[in-house]
Amino acid sequence: xxxxxxxxxxxxxxxxxxxxxxxxxxxxxxxxxxxxxxxxxxxxxxxxxxxxxxxxxxxxxxxxxxxxxxxxxxxxxxxxxxxxxxxxxxxxxxxxxxxxxxxxxxxxxxxxxxxxxxxxxxxxxxxxxxxxxxxxxxxxxxxxxxxxxxxxxxxxxxxxxxxxxxxxxxxxxxxxxxxxxxxxxxxxxxxxxxxxxxxxxxxxxxxxxxxxxxxxxxxxxxxxxxxxxxxxxxxxxxxxxxxxxxxxxxxxxxxxxxxxxxxxxxxxxxxxxxxxxxxxxxxxxxxxxxxxxxxxxxxxxxxxxxxxxxxxxxxxxxxxxxxxxxxxxxxxxxxxxxxxxxxxxxxxxxxxxxxxxxxxxxxxxxxxxxxxxxxxxxxxxxxxxxxxxxxxxxxxxxxxxxxxxx
Amino acid sequence: xxxxxxxxxxxxxxxxxxxxxxxxxxxxxxxxxxxxxxxxxxxxxxxxxxxxxxxxxxxxxxxxxxxxxxxxxxxxxxxxxxxxxxxxxxxxxxxxxxxxxxxxxxxxxxxxxxxxxxxxxxxxxxxxxxxxxxxxxxxxxxxxxxxxxxxxxxxxxxxxxxxxxxxxxxxxxxxxxxxxxxxxxxxxxxxxxxxxxxxxxxxxxxxxxxxxxxxxxxxxxxxxxxxxxxxxxxxxxxxxxxxxxxxxxxxxxxxxxxxxxxxxxxxxxxxxxxxxxxxxxxxxxxxxxxxxxxxxxxxxxxxxxxxxxxxxxxxxxxxxxxxxxxxxxxxxxxxxxxxxxxxxxxxxxxxxxxxxxxxxxxxxxxxxxxxxxxxxxxxxxxxxxxxxxxxxxxxxxxxxxxxxxx
Numbered sequence: 001x002x003x004x005x006x007x008x009x010x011x012x013x014x015x016x017x018x019x020x021x022x023x024x025x026x027x028x029x030x031x032x033x034x035x036x037x038x039x040x041x042x043x044x045x046x047x048x049x050x051x052x053x054x055x056x057x058x059x060x061x062x063x064x065x066x067x068x069x070x071x072x073x074x075x076x077x078x079x080x081x082x083x084x085x086x087x088x089x090x091x092x093x094x095x096x097x098x099x100x101x102x103x104x105x106x107x108x109x110x111x112x113x114x115x116x117x118x119x120x121x122x123x124x125x126x127x128x129x130x131x132x133x134x135x136x137x138x139x140x141x142x143x144x145x146x147x148x149x150x151x152x153x154x155x156x157x158x159x160x161x162x163x164x165x166x167x168x169x170x171x172x173x174x175x176x177x178x179x180x181x182x183x184x185x186x187x188x189x190x191x192x193x194x195x196x197x198x199x200x201x202x203x204x205x206x207x208x209x210x211x212x213x214x215x216x217x218x219x220x221x222x223x224x225x226x227x228x229x230x231x232x233x234x235x236x237x238x239x240x241x242x243x244x245x246x247x248x249x250x251x252x253x254x255x256x257x258x259x260x261x262x263x264x265x266x267x268x269x270x271x272x273x274x275x276x277x278x279x280x281x282x283x284x285x286x287x288x289x290x291x292x293x294x295x296x297x298x299x300x301x302x303x304x305x306x307x308x309x310x311x312x313x314x315x316x317x318x319x320x321x322x323x324x325x326x327x328x329x330x331x332x333x334x335x336x337x338x339x340x341x342x343x344x345x346x347x348x349x350x351x352x353x354x355x356x357x358x359x360x361x362x363x364x365x366x367x368x369x370x371x372x373x374x375x376x377x378x379x380x381x382x383x384x385x386x387x388x389x390x391x392x393x394x395x396x397x398x399x400x401x402x403x404x405x406x
Numbered sequence: 407x408x409x410x411x412x413x414x415x416x417x418x419x420x421x422x423x424x425x426x427x428x429x430x431x432x433x434x435x436x437x438x439x440x441x442x443x444x445x446x447x448x449x450x451x452x453x454x455x456x457x458x459x460x461x462x463x464x465x466x467x468x469x470x471x472x473x474x475x476x477x478x479x480x481x482x483x484x485x486x487x488x489x490x491x492x493x494x495x496x497x498x499x500x501x502x503x504x505x506x507x508x509x510x511x512x513x514x515x516x517x518x519x520x521x522x523x524x525x526x527x528x529x530x531x532x533x534x535x536x537x538x539x540x541x542x543x544x545x546x547x548x549x550x551x552x553x554x555x556x557x558x559x560x561x562x563x564x565x566x567x568x569x570x571x572x573x574x575x576x577x578x579x580x581x582x583x584x585x586x587x588x589x590x591x592x593x594x595x596x597x598x599x600x601x602x603x604x605x606x607x608x609x610x611x612x613x614x615x616x617x618x619x620x621x622x623x624x625x626x627x628x629x630x631x632x633x634x635x636x637x638x639x640x641x642x643x644x645x646x647x648x649x650x651x652x653x654x655x656x657x658x659x660x661x662x663x664x665x666x667x668x669x670x671x672x673x674x675x676x677x678x679x680x681x682x683x684x685x686x687x688x689x690x691x692x693x694x695x696x697x698x699x700x701x702x703x704x705x706x707x708x709x710x711x712x713x714x715x716x717x718x719x720x721x722x723x724x725x726x727x728x729x730x731x732x733x734x735x736x737x738x739x740x741x742x743x744x745x746x747x748x749x750x751x752x753x754x755x756x757x758x759x760x761x762x763x764x765x766x767x768x769x770x771x772x773x774x775x776x777x778x779x780x781x782x783x784x785x786x787x788x789x790x791x792x793x794x795x796x797x798x799x800x801x802x803x804x805x806x807x808x809x810x811x812x
Contacts, residue, residue, distance in 0.1 A: 019549050019692045029616065030548040124546065130693035132538075132546030139545075140530065140538030142436040143425050143713030210435065269699060272678050286425045286710035287536035287700060293675060294696035304692035307549030 002031070002314045003067040005039040007084055008075035009046065009055070012098050012125070015303030016072055027307065031314035035307075038068050059084055063091050070313055072306060073097040074125075082106055089113045089121065096309040098125035098302050104199035104215040107206065108327045120316070122309035127153065127200045128278050130301025131294040132308070137207050137282070138324065144284025146208040148248035150405065153200040155276035155296040156184045156191035157223050157243040161261075162274045164231050165240055171226060183276055193222035194243060194259040201245030204280070205257050206325040209249055213257055219335045220259040230400055233345065233376045236368050237404075239263035240271050244405065254333035263343050263378075263404040270405075336385035341378055341404035344387075347397040348375040354396070361390045378404055408437070408720045409473040411445040413490055414481035415452065415461070418504050418531070421709030422478055433713065437720035441713075444474050465490055469497050476719055478712060479503040480531075488512055495519045495527060502715040504531035504708050510605035510621040513612065514733045526722070528715035533559065533606045534684050536707025537700040538714070543613050543688070544730065550690025552614040554654035556811065559606040561682035561702040562590045562597035563629050563649040567667075568680045570637050571646055577632060589682055599628035600649060600665040607651030610686070611663050612731040615655055619663055625741045626665040636806055639751065639782045642774050643810075645669035646677050650811065660739035669749055669784075669810040676811075742791035747784055747810035750793075753803040754781040760802070767796045784810055 006013050020027065020035055028034050039062050040046075040054045049055065059080075062068055071088040073095055075081045081102050085095050090113060097103065102110075103123045114121035124134045128151075137146070152158050156178055163174035175192070178184035190196045202215035223243050234241050242264045247257040264271045269291050273279040278296025283289055295301040348354035351369060358365050358377050368376040379387060391398060412419050426433065426441055434440050445468050446452075446460045455461065465486075468474055477494040479501055481487045487508050491501050496519060503509065508516075509529045520527035530540045534557070543552070558564050562584055569580035581598070584590035596602050608621035629649050640647050648670045653663040670677045675697050679685040684702025689695055701707040754760035757775060764771050764783050774782040785793060797804060 015692075023549060023551050023691070026551050026616075027549060030544070130690075131696055132542040135546050136538040136542060138436070139718060140541050140714050141710070142717045143429060143433060143710045145429055145432050269678065272675065284536075284710065285429070286421075286706040286713075288704075288707055290537055290698075290700035292696075292698060295694045298694075300692040301694055304547070304549045304690060307692075308546050311548045312545055 001034050001036055002069055002310070003036050003038045003065070004070040004072055004310060005041065005062040005065070005068045006037065006072045006074065007041045007081070008073070009040050009042040009044070010074070010076070011299045012074040012302050012306065013040070013042070015299035016074060016306050019300065019303045019307050027311060031311040033314050035310055035314060038065060063087060068093060070094045070096060070310055072310065073099055074306065075099065076101070078102055078105060085110055086113060089117055089119055092117050092119055094120040094122070094313050096122045096306055096313070098123070098306055100126040100196070100199045100203060104202045107203065108212040108325060111324055120313050122312065123203070124309050125302045125305035127203050128280055128292065128294070129296040129298060130304045131278060131280065131292050131296065132305070133204070133280050133292050134207065136292065137204070141282060141284050141287060141290065144286045146249070146282060146284050148246070148283045149201070149204050149208055149280060150244055150246045150270065151201065151204065151280040152242050152270055152273050152278050153197045153245045153280070153296065154191055154243060155278055156188065157197070158273065158278070159183050159276045161223060161226070161241055161243065164226070164228060166274070168228065170228060171224070192224050194220040197243060197245045197259045201247055201257060201259060205247035205255055208247065209255055210325050211255070211328040211331045212325055213247070213255060213331060217332055218257045218259060221261060223261050225400065226261055227400070229371060230345070230402070232370060233343065233368055234263045236370055237263060237343070237378065238266045239404070240266065241402070242270060242273070244270070250333055255331050256333045256338050258335065258338065260403050263402050265406045268405065336383065338384045339381055340384070341381055341406070342387045343376065343378045343402045343404050344391065345374055345376045345399040346394065347373065347399065349373065351375055357394060361393050374399060407440050407442055408475055408716070409442050409444045409471070410476040410478055410716060411447065411468040411471070411474045412443065412478045412480065413447045413487070414479070415446050415448040415450070416480070416482070417705045418480040418708050418712065419446070419448070421705035422480060422712050425706065425709045425713050433717060437717040439720050441716055441720065444471060469493060474499060476500045476502060476716055478716065479505055480712060481505065482507065484508055484511060491516055492519060495523055495525055498523050498525055500526040500528070500719050502528050502712055502719070504529070504712055506532040506602070506605045506609060510608045513609065514618040514731060517730055526719050528718065529609070530715050531708045531711035533609050534686055534698065534700070535702040535704060536710045537684060537686065537698050537702065538711070539610070539686050539698050540613065542698065543610070547688060547690050547693060547696065550692045552655070552688060552690050554652070554689045555607070555610050555614055555686060556650055556652045556676065557607065557610065557686040558648050558676055558679050558684055559603045559651045559686070559702065560597055560649060561684055562594065563603070564679065564684070565589050565682045567629060567632070567647055567649065570632070570634060572680070574634065576634060577629070598630050600626040603649060603651045603665045607653055607663060607665060611653035611661055614653065615661055616731050617661070617734040617737045618731050619653070619661060619737060623738055624663045624665060627667060629667050631806065632667055633806070635777060636751070636808070638776060639749065639774055640669045642776055643669060643749070643784065644672045645810070646672065647808070648676060648679070650676070656739055661737045662739045662744050664741065664744065666809050669808050671812045674811065742789065744790045745787055746790070747787055747812070748793045749782065749784045749808045749810050750797065751780055751782045751805040752800065753779065753805065755779065757781055763800060767799050780805060
């Protein structure tokens with residue numbers, strides 16, 4: 001018997017409750033013991049809930065209950081989740097969470113506290129919703145040196161971009177549709193501006209490379225300014241526009257990490273990931289490419305990942321507990337050294353002249369001419385600094401730029 | 407320090423050796439201890455190997471070495487792997503394997519012996535090569551009732567079908583090409599006739615549903631008779647032909663399992679899995695669809711999966727050991743009750759007459775007319791028995807039939 005408490009009875013919290021009740025039999029078989037919900041913490045009243053006796057508004061009820069060995073933090077946000085998590089870990093209760101903001105911000109410290117107290121801090125649900133990715137990175141791909149990870153990590157922006165690409169909707173129409181369907185918040189900034197994706201790629205990078213990557217320091221570009229003309233250029237290049245989080249281990253020991261809308265080649269398995277789905281492509285030096293795909297959000301998929309963490313703790317017995325990453329200071333490579341192919345749209349009155357100018361500055365650039373008064377081109381692999389220098393030399397108005405991933 | 411012995415120094419065995427040597431540092435960090443290769447068993451001589459002192463031809467050297475706690479069985483085939491595995495487990499050494507034939511045939515018994523001796527029998531590499539799938543099914547998706555699994559589980563046949571679809575090669579030309587590239591054996595029967603895929607879907611079904619599914623009793627059709635005309639019909643229906651292994655839990659407690667070439671809708675993420683890649687689509691009642699994609703074979707991907715199992719054992723300490731499936735007798739549903747859409751190509755001299763006849767027998771059948779002297783059609787969902795009865799009533803020569811997966 002493993003006693004648990006759920007902090008927060010919102011979408012994910014009620015999903016966790018539902019999954020544990022609905023799949024009780026198979027969960028008990030797999031965990032080797034019963035998972036027993038002892039308390040649910042929420043500031044709201046649930047008078048009509050069939051198990052209303054489980055609800056409390058006082059965190060101390062949970063902290064002092066020696067029958068509770070696992071605390072499920074699904075409140076979201078940093079406060080009071082941070083405080084509650086710390087206190088639970090220090091009381092030698094394991095904590096399972098879906099809270100990517102907290103993991104990305106304080107994960108390093110919380111993992112350390114967990115390790116010192118010989119309990120777990122697990123967060124499978126923090127990235128990719130129901131997609132198993134954290135545990136495969138820790139266990140299944142443990143034999144590999146992970147060299148890079150590229151992911152479509154935010155379902156809201158992927159839904160919007162898919163609507164633009166497949167249904168010719170403008171950004172604002174697609175956003176409105178996403179809000180109507182409940183895929184986007186009223187204030188969609190965290191999704192649209194890439195902040196959510198940055199937290200997730202920071203967690204993946206920290207885990208893959210074993211060192212803390214600060215999401216606040218990652219260069220992030222969102223999709224707010226993507227237009228249907230950009231989509232057309234991408235099509236011309238056999239690409240689709242996707243908001244990608246990317247991290248790579250560099251030979252100098254640093255880590256290159258960014259979030260950016262990218263032209264993704266139709267040959268990449270990421271190009272076919274549409275709608276609210278997420279996918280994460282991991283490159284390991286032994287396994288080659290491995291892709292994980294599924295629903296990146298939603299009540300039951302996310303709850304499924306939370307409950308899998310609870311089952312792991314129930315099975316783990318006297319297992320070893322170790323921090324998964326450490327703070328090794330500033331590990332981020334200077335973004336200006338980041339190497340990629342680049343796409344740019346620039347104003348061009350005299351197209352022939354501009355074409356020659358582009359080719360004189362960017363070796364072997366590929367020119368795309370599909371619009372009046374402007375010209376597009378793709379560079380070979382080059383540093384961001386080299387690209388920016390070249391653009392400066394061109395001395396023209398830039399309409400938009402994208403990274404190009406093959 | 408965890409001492410291991412490798413049985414068989416072929417493609418996978420030498421890959422395991424290479425991965426452990428190459429990634430020693432990160433493996434030690436993740437396992438929390440060093441993985442030490444104590445012996446390599448092979449009947450051949452490796453006089454020029456830089457660590458030739460590790461080689462032995464005598465299994466007893468391994469069995470009696472108390473420093474060896476994990477035996478890596480990568481010999482393939484049932485004998486002598488079965489005997490060696492049993493003896494190792496009974497000597498309280500965990501066994502890790504890539505041997506799908508052995509796991510599919512004797513897995514149930516070997517898991518029981520492992521459990522009785524409080525050691526592990528792990529086989530991540532037996533399905534999907536380097537793709538993490540066994541552990542995600544056991545752990546990550548443990549919160550779900552798995553309802554069905556559909557997989558492209560054999561890289562050889564997928565390579566051949568991809569060449570037929572994308573390059574208009576005939577079956578025999580594509581097979582020849584696969585043999586030249588080392589993707590197909592000289593005697594390709596185990597791949598082409600679906601036997602390899604049957605072993606893998608049997609393992610996945612046993613694991614997902616917790617009861618032993620006998621691969622020898624699964625209805626299996628291979629790709630030997632697939633023609634370029636079949637490929638054309640599939641295209642017309644916005645499908646591609648893939649050799650799929652499929653299993654589903656039925657409400658009556660039985661399990662529906664088959665291996666068959668299928669028309670896979672272009673809307674399915676499985677349709678874009680090309681060449682030697684494998685992919686496995688898992689449906690869980692909480693997570694929805696989750697897809698796992700990667701290299702299904704090859705030295706380093708497979709070795710990567712084997713080594714991940716060794717790392718799990720190294721980390722597991724006094725973990726609980728339980729069999730993952732049990733023999734509950736005959737759990738397979740009678741194949742005639744299996745429900746699917748069906749495609750058939752039949753001889754038709756008088757097409758109008760035949761069209762009417764088809765529609766009078768198969769409600770709402772979709773007719774495809776692209777060839778002289780024949781006609782194709784797709785049924786609604788119906789049992790195999792209903793489909794076969796209908797075909798008998800048509801009383802015509804059948805050219806080919808396929809299941810249709812959406």
